Amino acid sequence: MTEQKNPCCTGSNPGFAELGAYIDALKIDPKDPERKEMLIMTLHKAQSIFGYLPSEVQKFVAKKFSIPHADVSGVISFYNYFTTTPKGKTNISICMGTACYVNGSDKILQDFEKALGIKSGQVTADGRFSIESLRCVGACGLAPVVLINEHVYGKVKQGQAEKIIEEYLIEYGEPVEVE
Amino acid sequence: MTTRIESFEQLKQKYEEYKSLVEVRADLDYDGDQKFILVCGGTGCVSSKSLQIVENFQNLIKEHGVENKVRASISGCFGFCEKGPIVKVFPENVFYVQVTPDDAKEIFEKHIMNDEVVDRLLYVEPVTQKRMHDSLEMPFYRRQMRVALRHCGLIDPEIIEEYIGVGGYQSMAKVITQMSPEEAIEIMKQSGLGGRGGAGFSAGRKWEFGRMYQSDRKFVICNADEGDPGAFMDRSIMEGDAHTVIEGMAIAAYCIGADQGYVYIRAEYPLAVKRLQIAIDEARELGLLGKNILGTEFSFDVDVRLGAGAFVCGEETALIQSIQGNRGEPTTKPPFPAEKGLWQQPTVVNNVETLANVPVIFDKGPEWFANIGTEKSKGTKVFALAGKVNNVGLVEVPMGTTLRQLIFEIGGGVRGGGKFKAAQSGGPSGGCIPEQFLDTPIDFQSLGQIGSMMGSGGMIVMSDSDCMVNIARFYLEFIVEESCGRCVPCRVGTKRMLEILTDITKGKGTPEMLVELQSLAETVKDTALCGLGQTAPNPVLSTLRYFMDEYKAHVEEKRCPAGVCTDLLHYEINPEKCIGCTACARACPVNCISGAPKQVHVIDQEKCIKCGNCLEKCRFGAVIRK
Numbered sequence: 001m002t003e004q005k006n007p008c009c010t011g012s013n014p015g016f017a018e019l020g021a022y023i024d025a026l027k028i029d030p031k032d033p034e035r036k037e038m039l040i041m042t043l044h045k046a047q048s049i050f051g052y053l054p055s056e057v058q059k060f061v062a063k064k065f066s067i068p069h070a071d072v073s074g075v076i077s078f079y080n081y082f083t084t085t086p087k088g089k090t091n092i093s094i095c096m097g098t099a100c101y102v103n104g105s106d107k108i109l110q111d112f113e114k115a116l117g118i119k120s121g122q123v124t125a126d127g128r129f130s131i132e133s134l135r136c137v138g139a140c141g142l143a144p145v146v147l148i149n150e151h152v153y154g155k156v157k158q159g160q161a162e163k164i165i166e167e168y169l170i171e172y173g174e175p176v177e178v179e
Numbered sequence: 180m181t182t183r184i185e186s187f188e189q190l191k192q193k194y195e196e197y198k199s200l201v202e203v204r205a206d207l208d209y210d211g212d213q214k215f216i217l218v219c220g221g222t223g224c225v226s227s228k229s230l231q232i233v234e235n236f237q238n239l240i241k242e243h244g245v246e247n248k249v250r251a252s253i254s255g256c257f258g259f260c261e262k263g264p265i266v267k268v269f270p271e272n273v274f275y276v277q278v279t280p281d282d283a284k285e286i287f288e289k290h291i292m293n294d295e296v297v298d299r300l301l302y303v304e305p306v307t308q309k310r311m312h313d314s315l316e317m318p319f320y321r322r323q324m325r326v327a328l329r330h331c332g333l334i335d336p337e338i339i340e341e342y343i344g345v346g347g348y349q350s351m352a353k354v355i356t357q358m359s360p361e362e363a364i365e366i367m368k369q370s371g372l373g374g375r376g377g378a379g380f381s382a383g384r385k386w387e388f389g390r391m392y393q394s395d396r397k398f399v400i401c402n403a404d405e406g407d408p409g410a411f412m413d414r415s416i417m418e419g420d421a422h423t424v425i426e427g428m429a430i431a432a433y434c435i436g437a438d439q440g441y442v443y444i445r446a447e448y449p450l451a452v453k454r455l456q457i458a459i460d461e462a463r464e465l466g467l468l469g470k471n472i473l474g475t476e477f478s479f480d481v482d483v484r485l486g487a488g489a490f491v492c493g494e495e496t497a498l499i500q501s502i503q504g505n506r507g508e509p510t511t512k513p514p515f516p517a518e519k520g521l522w523q524q525p526t527v528v529n530n531v532e533t534l535a536n537v538p539v540i541f542d543k544g545p546e547w548f549a550n551i552g553t554e555k556s557k558g559t560k561v562f563a564l565a566g567k568v569n570n571v572g573l574v575e576v577p578m579g580t581t582l583r584q585l586i587f588e589i590g591g592g593v594r595g596g597g598k599f600k601a602a603q604s605g606g607p608s609g610g611c612i613p614e615q616f617l618d619t620p621i622d623f624q625s626l627g628q629i630g631s632m633m634g635s636g637g638m639i640v641m642s643d644s645d646c647m648v649n650i651a652r653f654y655l656e657f658i659v660e661e662s663c664g665r666c667v668p669c670r671v672g673t674k675r676m677l678e679i680l681t682d683i684t685k686g687k688g689t690p691e692m693l694v695e696l697q698s699l700a701e702t703v704k705d706t707a708l709c710g711l712g713q714t715a716p717n718p719v720l721s722t723l724r725y726f727m728d729e730y731k732a733h734v735e736e737k738r739c740p741a742g743v744c745t746d747l748l749h750y751e752i753n754p755e756k757c758i759g760c761t762a763c764a765r766a767c768p769v770n771c772i773s774g775a776p777k778q779v780h781v782i783d784q785e786k787c788i789k790c791g792n793c794l795e796k797c798r799f800g801a802v803i804r805k
Contacts, residue, residue, distance in 0.1 A: 034503070034522055036503060036504025036505065037502070038504070039504035040485065043487070044487070074506055075504070078489060078508075079486075079487030079488050079507070080488035080489060081447075097409050098603065098637070098654075099565035099566050099571070101653055102567060135408050135488070135490070138405070139223045139226060140223075141261050141565070141571040142223055150449070151226070152222070154223070154226060154227065
């Protein structure tokens, strides 16, 4: 059975050239028993290029490191930071660290879930938004904290979800066509 | 343009040269006419637009053409995150809180140009309502003693000249040019510095082991995988004073005989990663890292390795696996990393805060350091004070400070007038400390005795509106998600504990479950492979020990005294107080409140989802939660 090609990740995607150049610069010796040292750093790079780590990218990395695909996928599945499914263009992360939790971040998460009609870990059908919960970002002075892409919103109160998303889109979002 | 610093002498010359850069800030008796504006550049304040504030100041300085008299820059965390963004003006040491980018103009025109303090931006002491000019008078700072954080909120972390200007890298220079590794290790042992990652093991002895094992390749690793939710000490040190950590690592490397170091840091800390990388590049450029440092035989370099969101990687053997590009599963000890660590070579793993203390010990002497703290725990400890406390922030106090001093004096007491219920130290590995121990002096030993642990320094304050059963469940949920699955007690045991706790919070608990929970927790504690599993039951054991009443209320009366566990809650309307204003009915998301205007309203218990909106909306106290 041939594997279904994901259109964003065929060999022609320029991301592969960028990732390939990054790995080539590491000068990996296929016989070096310590060659996996830069694997996790490489996966960070790959995720920053592609947004997630689909099977094509994993195989590409495995080949470049001369290691089995299983080694790469084993590492990816172990670490929370790596994801094999794409996130929304606007990714909303709600901090579930203790300081945020005791200040009601579970309620804030519900708010965002309600506002976008998806659950934590899901992406909206149009691919615009996704929600996830994450562990402490260390901005406990601002608890409860919400991150939209890399922007931090602190001291979030219940009922502000829609307002915050709107604010974000006005300030940082790409222009959206009104349907 | 920069040239390498080739000797200790040259470093001292650079110090003399750069001293003036920081003198307005560092010298308390400064009487020149320079002014310096320092804006907090920690994660918390940056997210409240502090970088914009600095930019505004810099533009104002240019517009007014006062570049030779006034300077503005960012600094590391001041610690008072609750009131961020913070701006400090030197030499007057005036401390402005909650500054917005627009306020920059007023501060500049009044304070900088006319020496007139902007009163409205000063911190107001909540008890006396007095506006505080000088940060050193504030209760938040008065009791603190900043050793590991000594440069946070003083120097610009992205400029190595400023670090050299406060005497930076001189401890390393002294050690590598004037001491043998054995002498340096002896000093570390005399200082009594214990590992700040949580266990408190003597750093000097750890280095001694690292030195003892022979190999031509050895490593120093800085553990910056600060995974405890609610802890941000290490992040602040990395963001505010990364050079201190690098200097500490270099001294460690010299002592054990390593030439390569790694900083293993969380990917969730992008700002800390960036500042650390800048610091490493700067140090390399000046020859403070690299081959033949300061013209000696000693060579040492540091590289950054990113974590990827796995709590267990804070455990040193798991961390080593992760640097090797593997799944971060811990391995059995012994052999300890000091014997067989990274790539099976002798490796010393130290925590960020531990390393930040090292240069001070060589600067001020081991006796000075050993004089701070308690009999067995020396020095200071940085705590990340968070949760239901008024002054959330980063505080550093001598070991032996009591919880009461920490939470009520420095922390300003429980937020929102709530009653103190417990302090949780040590993150998911620690326990909940009840009120009766508020006067216990905090050190590694005392916290262990009362069923918690120092951990890395997270200190979460909980009030009477927090349910301790739910908190235990929250931590277990974290552990279950983070357990690497390698050993059975942790993989299965914590999962079973979570199931029991979830049942209890849903009102399905039985008295037998409490017995089972206790025995399960003890078994996991005794049999798990690594530190994560062995300490995972602590939140459960400590809450069972000190808050049994609450467990019993959940199990026997199906009641949550704190009003948190939704399934155990019950809302009703007191007909005597209800005036029929309809506010509750309009706020109800499932339309389960009925009643005509000006008539008594009733909640349909079948439909109620217990969201509590009605309680919040009612202005007449008619909605009751039971």
